Amino acid sequence: MTDQPAAPEHRRSIRSFVMRAGRMTEGQQKGMDQGWPRFGLSLKDGQLDLDSVFGRQAPCNLEIGFGMGNSLLEMAQTAPEQDFIGIEVHRPGVGALLNNVLKAGITNLRVYDCDAIEVLDKAIPDASLDRLMLFFPDPWHKKKHHKRRIVQPDFVQKVRQKLKPGGIFHMATDWQHYAEYMLEIMQAAPGYRNLAEDNTYVPRPEERPITKFEKRGERLGHGVWDLKFERVG
Template identity: 70%
Template sequence: MTDSQETPTSNEGEPRQHRAIKSFVMRAGRMTEGQQRGLDQGKPLFVLPLTDEPADFDQVFGRTAPRTLEIGFGMGHSLLEMAAASPELDFIGVEVHRPGVGALLNGVLTQGLKNLRVYDCDAIEVLKQCVADNSLDRLLLFFPDPWHKARHHKRRIVQPAFAELVRSKLKVGGVLHMATDWEPYAEYMLEVMNVAPGYRNQAADGGCVPRPAERPVTKFERRGERLGHGVWDLKFEKVD
């Protein structure tokens, strides 16, 4: 999810300044025993610090492997499932919601996963500061906040500047995979991405792709399907 708040300047009557778009909205939440265990025991092992220069992920993971970064993994169920199903791949998750980070880390500890690391700070800062250019094989953005009201569209994470930032971090042939359960947001993302330089829509008709098998189906999505709600997947490949 994204957040862009307006803060007035110190002098009355002067234009209000806008903060940069963030990849999240901070939410409070109670911690379960398992989530707290995840933070207490897992954070020193699996949470990476925000640095001023790109991380050496070969050193972090102890190997060279295809790498996927997910922005906003929520409670971490999908990311855990993907990492467990593909031990030959490395995964990096970014999330600021403490219960979600704790839940993911508890899962990592319980399942003994070695191919997953976490940043618990703003994803835009992580991309800009910690991820080397041309280094990611995939970037996942599943069910970001659509900011339904028109006056809030500026808070959406999917913007031309975001598309360009992601493109700079993907390898040629790397894929930006997005999913949303709100059709107007899917249409908006298509408008942004179909004109973004350096990308190719993997849907032959320039629209959405069928649900990829590699994206796990969440409980939220299953409930939505029972209620007749749709989910739209978009895949854009970096071509240069």
């Protein structure tokens, strides 16, 4: 999950998250201790050379706010011919994912544990990503909190800058009002094409794993809305 708090009046930037404390389990700490040296990325590394990071040329996918990392791990396992980068500030989630990466023995996944906006600004080269994924970000459902949502006109243009021409910005939410808000923002954003046949939402793509959270929501009758927009031009 990705949160975006309002910036204080004296600050211009809006961070993409709210820092959340959490106690690390033994497995999560193992992931940090053993997995981070192999799969962790730092802003200190500067702008990435993706071919060098992964040791090959391959399609690159980036997920903002991967939570505990189960979906990202499944995508990386299912598509070993592709590379994946995840961003998450919740350290127990980062540790959990890294621990599972070690168990799975995969090598096509890397992780940041810092602000997604900073990663996009400082580390991701322009026109380098084949897909950027934003699944179930915090909807900030109260109207007075809408400015905290990560999906804003400036953000979607930042995403477009990092996507290759033809690259995909894939969003998903289980809040209908946020889905409608996302659609409104994206329809007004220059340089994008909606991939939905009816110009609204796409059917759930097979490549997006169904989470336990989503399955529970389906049992309770909650909907999920997927949006896919392609960078054009």
